[in-house]
Amino acid sequence: MISLGESPLTARDRGLTAALLQRLEGEVPPPFSVRRFLPLPTLSYGPGDLHTGAPGERDFGAHVDQTNYSVVVGEQVVVKWLTPPLPLPHPTPDVFAHLVEAGFNDTAPPYAALTGLLNGRDHLLALITGYLPEARDGWEWCVDDTASGTTTFATHLGHLTADLHLALSTLALSTLDKADLGRGVDRSSAGAEGSPAAVRAEAALAEALRLTDGEDGEWLATRVEDMRQELAALREPAVVPAKSPLIRIHGDLHVGQILKWRNGYAIIDFDGNPTITGEDPHQPAARDIAQLTTSLEHVAQVAIKRRGTPPGQAATWARRARAELLAAYKARLEERQRPDLLDERLIRPFEVEQECRELIYAARHLPRWRYAPMGVLRTWYPEENYA
Secondary structure (H helix, E strand, O other): OHHHHOOOOOHHHOOHHHHHHHHOOOOOOOOEEEEEOOOOOOOOOOHHHOOOOOOOEEEOOOOOOOOOEEEEEOOOEEEEEEEEEEEOOOHHHHHHHHHHHHOOOOOOOEEEEEEEEEOOEEEEEEEEEEOOOOOEEHHHHHHHHHHHOOOOHHHHHHHHHHHHHHHHOOOOOOHHHHHHHHOOOOOOOOOOOOOHHHHHHHHHHHHHHHHOOHHHHHHHHHHHHHHHHHHHHHHOOOOOHHHOOOEEOOOOOOHHHEEEEOOEEEEOOOOOOOOOOOOOOEEOHHHHHHHHHHHHHHHHHHHHHHHOOOHHHHHHHHHHHHHHHHHHHHHHHHHOOOHHHOOHHHHHHHHHHHHHHHHHHHHHOOHHHHHHHHHHHHHHOOHHHHO
């Protein structure tokens, strides 16, 4: 069973994921354990399932880009096998438990987390959630909206993100977080030159400049001072992120994490950013907002490249969608009497940092993606301003 989290499902393994769900209804044997959040649905059998003794299962297919490996069981439940299993503590089980307690329902229903002892340490092996029928992620449905010029989704996403942040804002420090504080880990230092956020952002800019070669790298070098100036806000004593409320954020919030399904929209994947290690899960809400707004800009670049959307039309769409999303987000916070959660002064420097991180990701993992952040940066810093 543990090997399912180390390699894709094979014919030899078929039926094991469904069998796991049946075992989760009772006690599980050592070295496994289960943390339950919501009751599992009753899984039905189809005619083709009789020979396996378990409900049918399938994967999402090779066309779905995913870090881990997910199996759909009985068209009702998704088991995401961590590839490879990750040592505990892991953010998702705590977030799942809290979202259930807080009554946040705009996600795939969290059912359980399977853990196991590997090499003397507990690891997260799998996450079990509900299956959302007819779901498409934002790299599909949002690109469609760009091509058609539609922005009606933006208000829904603004409300959805605000509701998530309102729920996460009541998630107390975990045992690990408290231990960090006990060891003197400072989460609130507001020293102007030593602001952790400023150091991190400037390091990202330097690395993006180092890793981006060719014509793109030459162009980036001509804009680096302007980008550095926008990041400088993170060093200003009145603006440093520690002055903003720190909440448990999503940590990897882009349109690909937002599913449009039969009954609306849902935010998924609370594993944090897989490309950043040692990230503090407690950040200003503006960090999530900046990643979400830049992902709208990336969607516009995808529409230009893959759908032939005129660049001017795509840029106008991105500006309008961004404005509508932010307006809806702020309105929801105001309605819930928590406008303090968003410090808008942090959005722009976090957006610039995010584009640097996109360039780093492209250089290290997905070279063909570089066109998207470079397209965004060329929109932000147009040639006419440097003539």
